[in-house]
Structures are given as C-alpha cells and as structure tokens.
Amino acid sequence: MQACGNGNRVAFEAVYRATSSRLFGICLHYSDDRAEAEEVLQEVYIMAWVKASGFDPRLGSAMTWLSTMARHKAIDRRRAHRNHDPLETIPEATSQDSLVDTLEREQQGSQLDRCLETLEEAQRRYIRVAFFEGYSYAELAERHGIALGTMKSWIRRGLLRLRVCLGL
Structure with missing residues (x-):
C-alpha cells in the first residue's frame, strides 16, 4: 500500500489481484445484488488509490484496511438506498389492524x-x-x-x- 501511495500502478495491480476476490465477497455480503457489489468494490479501489498514502502499516494490515473500507462503503450504500426508496414501495395501510x-x-x-x-x-x-x-x-x-x-x-x-x- 505504501508503494501505491507513491503512485506505483504495478503495486496497485498486485494489491488488486491479491485482495479483489475477498473484498468482492465482503461487498456481496452487504449488497442486494452482484452489480451493486461490483460498483461498491470499484468505489473501494478508487478510495484505496486516493488514500493509499495515508495507510499506516503500524495500525493494521493492508487487507484489514481494505476490508474495513469495503464493509463501510457497502453498508453506507445499502443504507442510502434504503433511505431513498420510492414512495410506491411503501405499503399502504389496508385495514384498521395494520x-x-x-x-x-x-x-x-x-x-x-x-x-x-x-x-x-x-x-x-x-x-x-x-x-x-x-x-x-x-x-x-x-x-x-x-x-x-x-x-x-x-x-x-x-x-x-x-x-x-x-x-x-
């Protein structure tokens, strides 16, 4: 990750190859569908490239850092979609009991x-x-x-x- 922080694209490609399947699994776990998980994963790697210079290996491994970003991004994305559901998806009260x-x-x-x-x-x-x-x-x-x-x-x-x- 430190090499990525210095703009090393080859290092970033190596990080991607080593981590993408596991991170995709995390994204898929928190996402509603595969396409959504793929978008989240792409956002995670963009964030990783931009923030790689701030990575501190004394605080944890690169995999932990990336996994945490993936989990948070997937949860944030799911929460944002849940909060913006169209009104048509909200069930209407159909009876006095409901x-x-x-x-x-x-x-x-x-x-x-x-x-x-x-x-x-x-x-x-x-x-x-x-x-x-x-x-x-x-x-x-x-x-x-x-x-x-x-x-x-x-x-x-x-x-x-x-x-x-x-x-x-």
Whole structure:
C-alpha cells in the first residue's frame, strides 16, 4: 500500500489481484445484488488509490484496511438506498389492524428513543453505532482506542438498562 501511495500502478495491480476476490465477497455480503457489489468494490479501489498514502502499516494490515473500507462503503450504500426508496414501495395501510400495528411500532420507537436518552452519552453513542450502523464491538474499540472488554462491558450494561427501561 505504501508503494501505491507513491503512485506505483504495478503495486496497485498486485494489491488488486491479491485482495479483489475477498473484498468482492465482503461487498456481496452487504449488497442486494452482484452489480451493486461490483460498483461498491470499484468505489473501494478508487478510495484505496486516493488514500493509499495515508495507510499506516503500524495500525493494521493492508487487507484489514481494505476490508474495513469495503464493509463501510457497502453498508453506507445499502443504507442510502434504503433511505431513498420510492414512495410506491411503501405499503399502504389496508385495514384498521395494520394501522394499529403501525402506530404501535411508532410508539415503541419513541419509547426506545426516550430510553436511549437515559444512558450515558458514550453508551448511547456506542449502542447506536453498533446496532444501527452495523459496527462490531472490535471495530468500535479499535476506532475509539478502548479495550475490547471495556467496550463490550459498556454496551452490555447499556443494553441491560435499556431492557429495564423498555420493560422487557
């Protein structure tokens, strides 16, 4: 990756050959279809070429760096598509029961928001990132410079408090 950061295209080709199948698997895992995964993979390699000079091998391997970019890019892409679905795909309420179900789900969401607000700022932030954005405990711990066991404990205690608040 350091050679790629210096503009070495031969090195970049070697990186691509060594990593593309695994990264494509990651993209495919998080994407809805093959074409979407291919587009995500292309974006990952563009990002890698542009950001290669910032790669620091002391922080992790090139494969870990690329895998993390692929995972995040695929999740971001999926989230963006999910948030911009056309109105025609939203089901209409067809009966009184479905309207009641919809209102109950909205009420539960509001209750969850209220309960999240009772947590400490760090717990709330880590729980949201872990469960709503798909980050693993290990990724969060590494990203924020916190021991993995500490991260797991913080999130677990927060989840226990949420459970009590939600009456589960």
